[in-house]
Structures are given as C-alpha cells and as structure tokens.
Amino acid sequence: MKKTTSWVEIDPNSDFSIYNIPFGVFKKGEQIGAGSAIGEFVIDLNYLQSKGYFASIELPTGIFRQPTLNEFIGLGKPITNAVREGLITLFSNDNQELQSNEEDKANCLIPMADVEMLMPVKVPNYTDFYSSIEHATNVGTMFRDPDNALLPNWKHIPVGYHGRPSSIIVSGTPIKRPKGQTKALDATEPSFGPTQRLDFELEMAFVTSQNTNLGESISTQEAEDYIFGFVLFNDWSARDVQVWEYVPLGPFLSKNFGSSVSPWIITLEALEYIKVESPAQDPKVLPYLEAGGKKNFDINLQVSIQPQESEENIVSNSNFKYMYWNINQQLAHHTVNGCNIEVGDMYASGTISGPTPDSYGSMLELAWKGTKPIKMNDGTERKFINDGDTVIMRGYAEKDGKRVGFGEVKTLILPAD
Numbered sequence: 001m002k003k004t005t006s007w008v009e010i011d012p013n014s015d016f017s018i019y020n021i022p023f024g025v026f027k028k029g030e031q032i033g034a035g036s037a038i039g040e041f042v043i044d045l046n047y048l049q050s051k052g053y054f055a056s057i058e059l060p061t062g063i064f065r066q067p068t069l070n071e072f073i074g075l076g077k078p079i080t081n082a083v084r085e086g087l088i089t090l091f092s093n094d095n096q097e098l099q100s101n102e103e104d105k106a107n108c109l110i111p112m113a114d115v116e117m118l119m120p121v122k123v124p125n126y127t128d129f130y131s132s133i134e135h136a137t138n139v140g141t142m143f144r145d146p147d148n149a150l151l152p153n154w155k156h157i158p159v160g161y162h163g164r165p166s167s168i169i170v171s172g173t174p175i176k177r178p179k180g181q182t183k184a185l186d187a188t189e190p191s192f193g194p195t196q197r198l199d200f201e202l203e204m205a206f207v208t209s210q211n212t213n214l215g216e217s218i219s220t221q222e223a224e225d226y227i228f229g230f231v232l233f234n235d236w237s238a239r240d241v242q243v244w245e246y247v248p249l250g251p252f253l254s255k256n257f258g259s260s261v262s263p264w265i266i267t268l269e270a271l272e273y274i275k276v277e278s279p280a281q282d283p284k285v286l287p288y289l290e291a292g293g294k295k296n297f298d299i300n301l302q303v304s305i306q307p308q309e310s311e312e313n314i315v316s317n318s319n320f321k322y323m324y325w326n327i328n329q330q331l332a333h334h335t336v337n338g339c340n341i342e343v344g345d346m347y348a349s350g351t352i353s354g355p356t357p358d359s360y361g362s363m364l365e366l367a368w369k370g371t372k373p374i375k376m377n378d379g380t381e382r383k384f385i386n387d388g389d390t391v392i393m394r395g396y397a398e399k400d401g402k403r404v405g406f407g408e409v410k411t412l413i414l415p416a417d
C-alpha cells in the first residue's frame, strides 16, 4: 500500500486513518444516511454525491439516504470499492478537488460527537462459527474431558450454528439481563429467573456482499468476492441457561437475547495489508476446504469491563490471527450444500481466544468457570458480568505506520425486570 496522508488532521492513534475509510449509517437530528469516517469526523456521503464528487461512478440517486447499507453493498464490489478509492483520493493531501472547497468541506465533515451511529445493515441471516481452537479446547476441557477436549469432528468441519438476526443490535444499545430456565448441578428440578452467568464472547463477524441462488456453492478461492467487510461482534451468552438447554440441538435462548456489533464496517480491502498465514491444519482438510496462503488477519482485540460509576478494566488482549478456520473455509463450508447467502448476512467467528490466559475471549474462560475471579480496580471481583457493567470491545490493525481500526462495541447491562 502506498503511503498517503490526508489534509484532515488525524491523530496517529485514530482508528479512522485514510487507509481505513469504512462504511456505516449515522443519524444527525432527523437526517439518516450512509457515512464514512476519517479522524474525528463522519463523512456525509449523500452530500458528496449531491455535489457531484462521485460523478464517475454509477450510483443510483439517493443510494446514501437509505436507513441501511444493504442496497449500497448490493451494488457490488466494483462500485463500493470505487467509492472507497474515490474517498481516499478526495481526502489525500495531493488532491485539491474537495480540499480547496471550504463550503463543501464544512458540509461533508460532521464531528463524530454530533451523530448517533445506527445498525449498518439489516441482517437477513446470522451464523455463529466456533473456529478458535484455543476457545474450543478450553470449553471442552471445562465441560467434558481435558484429554479429549475437541470433539472428533472439530478439525474436519468449521463447526457452526444458525443464530438469531432479529436481536443483533448496534453498540450503545443496552441489554436487559435475560431470564431463563436453569438447573444447578446439585438440583433435582430446573428453576426460572435472571441468568446468574451472563457472559460476553469476543468475536469478529464478516458481512456478505452478494446474494446467491439456492443450490449454488462458493469455493474457498471465490469467498473473498462475496465478503464486504468486518465488524466487532459481542455474542452475549447466558452460561447457566446454555448448559441446561444445549443438548442435543445447541444453544437457543442462551444466545438469542442479544448480540452487539460495532457500527462501522471495515472493508476487506482496507485489511488486505495485515493478512497473515493461517495456522497449519493437521490433519489435512478435505479438498473443498483447502485454502492456502495468507487468509488470517492480524487484528489486535481488547475487552474491558467498566463497572457502574467506575473506570475501565482491561480483562483480555487477544488477536483475530489465532483463528484455526479462516473466513474462506467458513463460507465455502456454509454453502457447499447449496445454502444460499444474502447481502448483509453476518457470519461470526466464534469466541476468539488466544493461547495465554490473559488472551481468552469470554469470562467463562478468563475466570475459568468462576474458579478464578477477576479483580477490578474498584476492589470488586467478577466471575461473570454484573448489572450496571458496561462491556467494551475494541480492535485495530497496525503495520508500517498505518493503522486501521474498528472503533468499539459498547454495551451496558441493565437489571432484569
């Protein structure tokens, strides 16, 4: 990637450098529309289009005034990439077109503090994978057998399940502690009440950019053509409900009460430069899952817990590069049977745990099933998440002095009714 600088003043630690140029949906007063981000500003894409800055790109009128990005994303990568590249050019130091127009500059740049970010897409379908070998090993060790922590299928199939798109919410939306049915190990009968083991799951999700027809499959080689970009994804989980309900068909009410996402979709193209080799897979995967080369992403991930009226406590530092199964394999596996995909679908990675105890991606693992409580700076301890806690996830990539970040996904937990 060529080193470019912008005429917008950007802090070196900003997630929204000129190399990023993500897409999201913002609300300012009554105005809702598609935006990008640079430094501390949201870029009003509808304004730029109305002033002819995208004249060379085939864009329908009003495409940036939709309440979601689905229609824009559905125009296809040649168009969406042209918009992103056009923005990089417009905001580059060596380009005068927008830089020298004071009125347009003032109108298209909105301070981030003045807007509310909305869900970037309407999510037609949501799938949750289980692709971190460290996470699957930790959970298998805790709940089954340390000597056979991974089930026999795990290294042959990118294991996943179909989740609930209706309860995917954007950062800043609080979640009420869910109630459900649980059964303590020593109890003879189940009981009902607010979950006592509310947990986060640190994940990333990719968003798809094309519809396919039922019966079609996407190969590992083609997968990237169908992926628009990524968001941070907090897959909230009620562990006590999960343990009681999950056999034989997997999680149900323990997962469908809410999943929180970061508002900016970072494009696959913006992340191309931080791709790294995927971990070696042994045993060898079946031919339809073969995907050699740099298919993983070196993205630093962090989780904080902020107790009510107190400061943030960093509880985990992980990295997306640890994933055993990569996104090409996930999408190829998902569609190998002819399952169709849609624009705006979200495919979550599964909890991203690293190899060391401070890099685990859930409280279940960090506090090891409640046996190793985590100390907060205010003197309290956490085994799981309390009412009044805010959980914040952040992520960014950095290489050769170029930073591309995700911002954050932040969720306050309210007490049950």
Ligand code: CA
Pocket: 128, 129, 201, 203, 235, 348, 350, 351
């Ligand atoms: Ca999950």
